[in-house]
Amino acid sequence: GENVEQHPSTLSVQEGDSAVIKCTYSDSASNYFPWYKQELGKRPQLIIDIRSNVGEKKDQRIAVTLNKTAKHFSLHITETQPEDSAVYFCAASGYSTLTFGKGTMLLVSP
């Protein structure tokens, strides 16, 4: 089955800095890669996703890049704000289930 590795497990940045979270996956058939944000005690919410026919996608301060050859994808957050503090999960799916990484706790200090 699919295996998704996510790094780092914790990331601390100063407000205004950029943050990058990286994920690798094992199943070359995977073609859909969503990113979810989960604030403490709340539900996971989709923040951006990318499909395998696209290399990069941006939405305001958030961008995701995908390298299918290397089987890795990354989340980039620019101009971080304290409200960006949360746990971020990457996930991958192809013909089987959506498999999540273990999460990255992002802490943005004012």
Next chain:
Amino acid sequence: EAGVAQSPRYKIIEKRQSVAFWCNPISGHATLYWYQQILGQGPKLLIQFQNNGVVDDSQLPKDRFSAERLKGVDSTLKIQPAKLEDSAVYLCASSWGGTLTDTQYFGPGTRLTVL
């Protein structure tokens, strides 16, 4: 639009007891998922329904877990008997279509503590 609803939000039981969780998906969503999220980990799919049929239950511990989707809308997940390692947040999600590239919308989850 109204989101995915789950109840109860919290449940504390002793091991070997039974427990049931309820989920009401977003109106019109054909696909419903149950995930288990252990502290410090990402959600793990337990079972996926499309309408009232099971699409994938390969990771459901069928000796103790069961789930059904009543008339293709609401769903219940049951654990009987519970073990200590079942302590987790149980998340329900729904999506409009039946493909894994459809956006999944999550409910608030039920936090289960097994003592």
